[in-house]
Amino acid sequence: MRYSLGIDIGGTNIAAGVVDENYRIISEYKVKTHSDRSYDLVLDDIVLAGKTAVANAGMTMQDIDRAGLGCPGTCNLNTGIVEYANNLGWHNVPLVSYINKAFGIPVFFENDANAAALGEYAAGAAKDAKSAIVITIGTGLGAGIIIDGKLFSGSNYAGAEIGHTVINVDGEQCTCGRKGCFEAYCSVPALIRSTKQAIEKYPDTMMKEISEKAGKVSGRTAFAAAKQGDKAGKEVVDTFIKNLSCGIINTINVFQPDVFCIGGGVSNEGDYLLNPLKEKINSEVYSKNSIHNTKIVLCQLGNKSGIIGASLLGS
Numbered sequence: 001m002r003y004s005l006g007i008d009i010g011g012t013n014i015a016a017g018v019v020d021e022n023y024r025i026i027s028e029y030k031v032k033t034h035s036d037r038s039y040d041l042v043l044d045d046i047v048l049a050g051k052t053a054v055a056n057a058g059m060t061m062q063d064i065d066r067a068g069l070g071c072p073g074t075c076n077l078n079t080g081i082v083e084y085a086n087n088l089g090w091h092n093v094p095l096v097s098y099i100n101k102a103f104g105i106p107v108f109f110e111n112d113a114n115a116a117a118l119g120e121y122a123a124g125a126a127k128d129a130k131s132a133i134v135i136t137i138g139t140g141l142g143a144g145i146i147i148d149g150k151l152f153s154g155s156n157y158a159g160a161e162i163g164h165t166v167i168n169v170d171g172e173q174c175t176c177g178r179k180g181c182f183e184a185y186c187s188v189p190a191l192i193r194s195t196k197q198a199i200e201k202y203p204d205t206m207m208k209e210i211s212e213k214a215g216k217v218s219g220r221t222a223f224a225a226a227k228q229g230d231k232a233g234k235e236v237v238d239t240f241i242k243n244l245s246c247g248i249i250n251t252i253n254v255f256q257p258d259v260f261c262i263g264g265g266v267s268n269e270g271d272y273l274l275n276p277l278k279e280k281i282n283s284e285v286y287s288k289n290s291i292h293n294t295k296i297v298l299c300q301l302g303n304k305s306g307i308i309g310a311s312l313l314g315s
């Protein structure tokens with residue numbers, strides 16, 4: 001059996017895992033990112049997480065074939081430098097050379113959403129597909145595009161940013177500077193924003209009680225209320241699904257992949273999210289009369305897709 005190390009660098013956590021040839025994570029170690037620190041301290045914690053995961057597997061670095069890193073932002077595969085990662089506050093960080101020196105084994109990296117897509121493609125919801133698109137709805141809307149087994153990220157490694165295509169001209173302000181981006185409507189902060197607005201508009205909505213009990217408004221609040229028949233909650237969920245279907249249909253109309261996978265916490269809503277979403281997509285997508293239509297599915301690996309996908313880099 002051969003082993004590789006996958007490290008998922010997120011805005012909140014750094015998660016490292018030793019992964020075997022069957023895509024099984026045999027040991028894991030997690031540390032907080034604390035991205036407000038200077039980047040070299042974060043790099044030291046990436047090294048710590050990787051070394052600890054290897055030690056937890058009862059191994060040394062000599063037992064590991066290679067390490068892969070999934071990192072937010074623009075990862076230049078030619079130079080090994082993270083050119084820009086807005087949610088880590090990184091500009092031109094020499095990630096690969098630093099980690100390579102510390103581990104002494106080959107090190108590869110990729111944008112984190114791309115790495116997660118690779119994980120789902122190898123071992124999750126997109127297994128057996130030729131082409132697949134994976135979106136992850138979280139703090140933002142990350143996406144990975146795989147065509148014939150290869151990640152597509154454009155001529156400058158900044159491609160596949162489906163989250164920053166506009167679904168509403170002059171709409172909500174996005175963190176990227178544009179207005180009306182897909183991400184500005186279909187991310188956890190966007191869902192929280194529209195839930196809060198609905199609570200203000202309809203003070204007797206169940207969302208008020210649900211959020212007070214939980215101590216905060218979350219991405220789950222509107223779904224929980226809607227499932228109990230709350231009208232305002234249903235309105236928030238319906239609008240979310242309408243916006244989500246718009247962004248997905250735009251993407252399918254360009255790529256027509258075999259599979260389109262939806263991940264992130266909101267995918268825990270299961271069929272309650274998936275069924276109306278599929279119905280909308282199937283009724284509007286350009287290929288609606290085709291017998292070979294894109295399958296719409298939920299991701300299967302959860303937050304493990306980042307580690308598994310990263311472990312496959314360079315393989």
Ligand SMILES: [Zn+2]
Binds near residue numbers: 164176
């Ligand atoms: Zn944007």
